[in-house]
Amino acid sequence: MARVNENYLKLPGSYLFSEIARRVNQYKKENPDADIIRLGIGDVTQPLAPAVVEAMKKAVAEMGSPDTFRGYGPEQGYEFLIEQIIENDFRSRGVELAVDEVFISDGAKTDTANFQEIFGINNILAVSDPVYPVYVDSNVMAGRTGMVNDKGQFEKIVYLPCTEENGMKPPLPRTRVDMIYLCFPNNPTGMTISKEELKVWVDYARENRSVILFDAAYEAYIREEGVPHSIFEIEGAREVAVEFRSFSKTAGFTGTRCAYTIVPKEVKAYDSNDQAHSLNPMWLRRQTTKFNGVSYPVQAAAAATFTEEGKKQVREIIDYYMENARIIRKGLEEAGYKVFGGVNAPYIWLKTPGNMRSWDFFDKLMRQVHVVGTPGAGFGAHGEGYFRLTAFATRANTERAIERIRTRM
Amino acid sequence: MARVNENYLKLPGSYLFSEIARRVNQYKKENPDADIIRLGIGDVTQPLAPAVVEAMKKAVAEMGSPDTFRGYGPEQGYEFLIEQIIENDFRSRGVELAVDEVFISDGAKTDTANFQEIFGINNILAVSDPVYPVYVDSNVMAGRTGMVNDKGQFEKIVYLPCTEENGMKPPLPRTRVDMIYLCFPNNPTGMTISKEELKVWVDYARENRSVILFDAAYEAYIREEGVPHSIFEIEGAREVAVEFRSFSKTAGFTGTRCAYTIVPKEVKAYDSNDQAHSLNPMWLRRQTTKFNGVSYPVQAAAAATFTEEGKKQVREIIDYYMENARIIRKGLEEAGYKVFGGVNAPYIWLKTPGNMRSWDFFDKLMRQVHVVGTPGAGFGAHGEGYFRLTAFATRANTERAIERIRTRM
Numbered sequence: 132m133a134r135v136n137e138n139y140l141k142l143p144g145s146y147l148f149s150e151i152a153r154r155v156n157q158y159k160k161e162n163p164d165a166d167i168i169r170l171g172i173g174d175v176t177q178p179l180a181p182a183v184v185e186a187m188k189k190a191v192a193e194m195g196s197p198d199t200f201r202g203y204g205p206e207q208g209y210e211f212l213i214e215q216i217i218e219n220d221f222r223s224r225g226v227e228l229a230v231d232e233v234f235i236s237d238g239a240k241t242d243t244a245n246f247q248e249i250f251g252i253n254n255i256l257a258v259s260d261p262v263y264p265v266y267v268d269s270n271v272m273a274g275r276t277g278m279v280n281d282k283g284q285f286e287k288i289v290y291l292p293c294t295e296e297n298g299m300k301p302p303l304p305r306t307r308v309d310m311i312y313l314c315f316p317n318n319p320t321g322m323t324i325s326k327e328e329l330k331v332w333v334d335y336a337r338e339n340r341s342v343i344l345f346d347a348a349y350e351a352y353i354r355e356e357g358v359p360h361s362i363f364e365i366e367g368a369r370e371v372a373v374e375f376r377s378f379s380k381t382a383g384f385t386g387t388r389c390a391y392t393i394v395p396k397e398v399k400a401y402d403s404n405d406q407a408h409s410l411n412p413m414w415l416r417r418q419t420t421k422f423n424g425v426s427y428p429v430q431a432a433a434a435a436t437f438t439e440e441g442k443k444q445v446r447e448i449i450d451y452y453m454e455n456a457r458i459i460r461k462g463l464e465e466a467g468y469k470v471f472g473g474v475n476a477p478y479i480w481l482k483t484p485g486n487m488r489s490w491d492f493f494d495k496l497m498r499q500v501h502v503v504g505t506p507g508a509g510f511g512a513h514g515e516g517y518f519r520l521t522a523f524a525t526r527a528n529t530e531r532a533i534e535r536i537r538t539r540m
Numbered sequence: 541m542a543r544v545n546e547n548y549l550k551l552p553g554s555y556l557f558s559e560i561a562r563r564v565n566q567y568k569k570e571n572p573d574a575d576i577i578r579l580g581i582g583d584v585t586q587p588l589a590p591a592v593v594e595a596m597k598k599a600v601a602e603m604g605s606p607d608t609f610r611g612y613g614p615e616q617g618y619e620f621l622i623e624q625i626i627e628n629d630f631r632s633r634g635v636e637l638a639v640d641e642v643f644i645s646d647g648a649k650t651d652t653a654n655f656q657e658i659f660g661i662n663n664i665l666a667v668s669d670p671v672y673p674v675y676v677d678s679n680v681m682a683g684r685t686g687m688v689n690d691k692g693q694f695e696k697i698v699y700l701p702c703t704e705e706n707g708m709k710p711p712l713p714r715t716r717v718d719m720i721y722l723c724f725p726n727n728p729t730g731m732t733i734s735k736e737e738l739k740v741w742v743d744y745a746r747e748n749r750s751v752i753l754f755d756a757a758y759e760a761y762i763r764e765e766g767v768p769h770s771i772f773e774i775e776g777a778r779e780v781a782v783e784f785r786s787f788s789k790t791a792g793f794t795g796t797r798c799a800y801t802i803v804p805k806e807v808k809a810y811d812s813n814d815q816a817h818s819l820n821p822m823w824l825r826r827q828t829t830k831f832n833g834v835s836y837p838v839q840a841a842a843a844a845t846f847t848e849e850g851k852k853q854v855r856e857i858i859d860y861y862m863e864n865a866r867i868i869r870k871g872l873e874e875a876g877y878k879v880f881g882g883v884n885a886p887y888i889w890l891k892t893p894g895n896m897r898s899w900d901f902f903d904k905l906m907r908q909v910h911v912v913g914t915p916g917a918g919f920g921a922h923g924e925g926y927f928r929l930t931a932f933a934t935r936a937n938t939e940r941a942i943e944r945i946r947t948r949m
Binding site: 175179241383385422 | 541542544545549551555583584585587588592593600605606610611646647650653654657659660661662663674681683748751792794795796797808810811812814817819822825826828829831833834836838
């Protein structure tokens with residue numbers, strides 16, 4: 132008799148964004164004329180840059196000609212893209228990487244969800260609270276947790292509370308952990324940490340032989356000096372960290388799908404005889420067995436973000452969203468909200484007025500001013516009392532949404 | 541201390557196609573002028589059909605305009621593609637499917653490797669021998685097997701020998717199994733089974749509450765009547781089977797990346813209280829957590845294979861490869877080889893002369909006539925003494941390769 136993976140049964144039924152969609156659809160059914168503005172899900176609105184579109188069309192044309200057609204590419208991605216990534220995203224910041232330390236994939240969600248597969252099932256993991264739900268859910272499915280409690284927290288996971296008091300910066304765990312998920316600039320809080328603060332984590336991992344799973348999907352939004360763009364800017368990080376990057380938020384690839392993961396050869400985990408194994412060949416084995424590479428035209432499109440023209444156009448798109456972020460931050464502050472993020476990230480994390488519960492604030496915002504955001508409670512127990520707005524809407528909708536919040540909430 | 545997934549350490553070091561590449565590269569280094577023809581890896585050579593290229597270019601252009609830009613699509617794929625699949629690949633054969641029973645993905649390799657994740661770790665699996673290595677390796681990584689023996693077989697897996705005596709048709713297992721991987725038309729043997737023969741498997745699965753993981757990636761190559769294109773043509777299969785399909789070999793998408801998996805709502809597996817759980821919502825949960833959908837232009841390209849023009853062009857590509865298959869089969873038979881497959885599949889499985897070991901035949905073929913194929917032993921213990929050639933080369937290379945084998949081997 133075929134048995135299910137019972138770990139799946141530990142997951143609560145409704146996923147955050149499905150529940151939001153359900154409530155919005157219900158409201159729209161009852162109020163068909165409501166002009167709803169969505170600052171909820173982190174999806175972009177600006178089209179692909181012209182240089183990206185041209186490169187992708189050219190690659191599609193190549194696929195239509197016998198002389199330039201490409202079949203299976205390397206599972207880990209084409210070198211023409213990997214070399215651009217190394218040169219532009221790392222060497223420019225003093226970080227040296229080898230070609231076989233970069234793995235191209237179809238998304239950072241995919242990579243952050245899959246990477247745990249190469250670890251043993253008894254590792255203890257630490258996550259920020261609030262947290263991007265994929266880190267937790269993928270580990271629940273793999274069986275690395277116990278059951279969920281009524282606060283939505285799983286046994287065996289060490290949650291690191293990010294609060295107003297600690298400036299939304301996760302504290303070091305009090306008990307020893309093996310796998311540490313960090314995300315900076317952070318989703319959902321929009322906050323960053325300094326190089327010195329990140330070094331504390333690298334040192335912890337070196338001391339405890341832990342591995343840091345560093346999600347830098349929003350790196351391109353960093354504006355301030357002194358904020359690390361890559362964990363590999365930190366001394367010793369090559370021994371203990373992998374890093375996830377994405378073209379989704381950098382170049383509007385949410386619907387085009389391309390990302391990459393850095394796995395330095397020095398990063399290790401241990402078998403039950405305490406023998407060290409490099410994670411790089413294990414991830415290569417995982418990818419060559421369970422993945423078959425990213426579409427060639429998509430990789431060609433991603434490479435175009437690194438041409439002079441592409442870089443300029445992509446920067447303009449990011450500037451556009453960061454101006455939205457400024458407008459949201461300023462508007463909310465003027466309206467008296469306590470606000471985090473939005474300076475080095477496209478996310479604004481606001482404290483709900485009067486400690487209102489975040490789903491109540493969601494309903495009030497939707498019903499009273501027709502603006503949809505994301506309730507902080509959806510990101511974890513310590514997200515309760517907070518609310519996330521994103522800077523990815525159009526300028527016009529961003530301005531209208533903030534005007535409504537300022538004047539009618 | 542971070543621990544590795546020790547199941548990975550059970551996997552033998554070298555993967556089949558890496559070992560082939562190593563030997564070919566070594567030979568080319570020593571013989572730089574050798575004109576090597578590759579009939580080894582199952583990669584296509586013909587360009588994308590013009591209708592596909594046009595649709596993909598149009599979709600790329602849409603991504604460059606604010607009015608038509610698409611961000612995140614549904615993780616399970618766009619309905620415009622799903623509806624075409626249902627209409628053309630299933631309804632036309634009398635199989636009805638609901639939209640939410642079709643899951644679009646980036647590849648059948650990905651899906652066949654990932655699908656095991658929703659099953660419990662103690663299921664017993666059955667695979668044909670020879671077998672596509674991904675079924676086995678993905679289960680080894682998940683911990684569903686014991687150690688490997690010196691024949692390359694893993695403890696806890698039930699291997700079903702496909703031999704000359706049984707016409708390359710896997711026999712029913714002698715002990716009860718829970719997860720059954722079947723692939724028809726078969727990779728690597730190129731053989732098919734009849735509806736009556738497939739019904740025996742469906743009945744077995746219904747009786748034993750097993751699940752059949754049916755890989756139909758080569759369905760488009762079926763030429764003979766009476767050969768099932770989908771397992772869902774068999775009565776009762778909706779209760780016990782899922783099916784994997786791909787655009788890779790159908791429409792030359794090996795480098796473009798699009799596939800799909802059918803998970804009927806009736807297929808179930810059981811928890812430790814023997815309570816039944818439908819696999820459809822479990823797979824949806826897996827995909828929404830660990831995947832973010834296929835690139836929009838790729839899905840638009842896949843949909844174009846179902847237009848009148850697209851269907852005609854794709855059929856021409858398949859005809860081209862099947863003419864290659866005929867040439868290979870005929871040439872080998874005339875040269876006195878015992879040959880399987882190549883009638884309803886792009887693979888030809890030949891018996892090595894004089895029971896030569898398949899890696900020895902590989903070396904002989906490469907060195908003597910500069911033709912590269914795939915040693916049967918790479919697909920399992922019962923692949924020893926066999927050799928796979930593919931019909932995916934160009935016509936000219938196919939003809940030259942067979943001429944060389946006929947005259948100089």
